[in-house]
Amino acid sequence: xxxQKKGWIVIAVIKTYSVEIQEEILFNVIGINDPLRANEAIVxxxxxxxxxxxTLAKPQVIYEEVEFTVVDEQNLLLADGQMFTSRYVVKxxxxxxxxxxxxxxxxxxxxxxxxELSAKDPFCGYVIDGISAYMVETLSDLVWQDRKAAYLKRxxxxxxxxxxxxxDFGLENQQVVFDVLKPEQIGIYLNESYLMxxxxxxxxxxxxxxxxxxxxxxxxxxxxxREQCFLREASSx
Numbered sequence: 001x002x003x004q005k006k007g008w009i010v011i012a013v014i015k016t017y018s019v020e021i022q023e024e025i026l027f028n029v030i031g032i033n034d035p036l037r038a039n040e041a042i043v044x045x046x047x048x049x050x051x052x053x054x055t056l057a058k059p060q061v062i063y064e065e066v067e068f069t070v071v072d073e074q075n076l077l078l079a080d081g082q083m084f085t086s087r088y089v090v091k092x093x094x095x096x097x098x099x100x101x102x103x104x105x106x107x108x109x110x111x112x113x114x115x116e117l118s119a120k121d122p123f124c125g126y127v128i129d130g131i132s133a134y135m136v137e138t139l140s141d142l143v144w145q146d147r148k149a150a151y152l153k154r155x156x157x158x159x160x161x162x163x164x165x166x167x168d169f170g171l172e173n174q175q176v177v178f179d180v181l182k183p184e185q186i187g188i189y190l191n192e193s194y195l196m197x198x199x200x201x202x203x204x205x206x207x208x209x210x211x212x213x214x215x216x217x218x219x220x221x222x223x224x225x226r227e228q229c230f231l232r233e234a235s236s237x
Contacts, residue, residue: 030130058107086169096207103183111198159207
């Protein structure tokens with residue numbers, strides 16, 4: 001459901017996605033490079049955790065497209081008066097006409113199961129935590145590709161994700177994301193340290209515009225120091 005409002009192009013869209021797991025990539029990410037040669041009991045347990053995770057996960061995203069004004073070299077003023085602060089983000093948004101603010105999660109049930117298993121069975125906890133990380137990153141890619149296709153139909157390109165906590169885009173900008181989206185609607189909450197709950201949740205902004213340089217992925221491995229990442233595996237960064 002969406003509506004138009006001054007300063008907003010799209011208001012409060014909530015979508016549910018189906019996340020499929022590619023076993024080969026997942027096994028690599030959690031450290032099992034060759035399942036055919038690995039301990040059969042371990043492989044079986046991993047597959048059991050995959051079934052559990054996919055059963056419990058409820059992948060959802062909430063997003064809004066909003067107009068903005070560059071106030072100065074480190075501040076982006078949104079249409080409702082909210083302000084993102086980051087020199088890095090301001091520089092990246094110079095060719096953009098609007099931004100998409102997003103938050104997504106796999107839901108609370110999976111989060112609770114990860115916590116419970118981590119306390120009872122460290123190995124299973126480690127595995128299902130890895131599966132959850134894989135699934136939420138897969139969700140972010142699905143959402144980005146979905147939005148890219150939608151904006152291409154309107155003659156516009158989109159940028160990669162820019163997430164609070166990366167470069168000088170401080171975690172305190174999470175509060176702006178929450179003020180704009182109210183992601184509590186899909187069960188995502190913000191704690192006093194600006195961290196999201198459930199843990200396997202993501203937020204960020206995407207630049208939109210006709211002059212935005214086209215890209216094929218919603219991330220840039222060159223700007224990320226995470227080596228053990230399925231996106232790096234999947235895209236051969």
